[in-house]
Amino acid sequence: MLLIDKKIFRRAKKGIKNSPFNLFLFQSLQDSGLSAQNIFESRSKYLNQEFMFINSPLFIEKEFLKLIKIGVLRREVDGQGLTSKVRITPIGRQVLESSSDLFNQNTTLIKKIIKCSKYHLSKR
DSSP states (O other), X not given: OOHHHHHHHHHHHHHHHHXXXXXXXXXXXXXXXEEHHHHHHTHHHHBOGGGTTOOOHHHHHHHHHHHHXXXXXXXXXXXXXXXXXXXXXHHHHHHHXXXXXXXXXXXXHHHHHHHHXXXXXXXX
């Protein structure tokens, strides 16, 4: 793998790990697209436990944009153009396939607190 490919892969892996979404969401995105509204309505199914405080689909949309920017997600396209739904990209699939323990890695309590604090303090 080229150096740039390793950087892209590392950045995608970090983006997935630091996102509020769980493995089930990324697996679901491989089969079909989901919108921020769908995920918001089924928060307990798609979000990590520490992110149950999310109170609007707009927050989820902002997380989509972060993952789109690093190449993990892409907008779904229909006959009239882009939709509100997202799907996983080939890079995202590759990260999930090669890093099967990504969601099983234990995070220290201090890292969880820092991560949640960032989300609470960020603009919405």
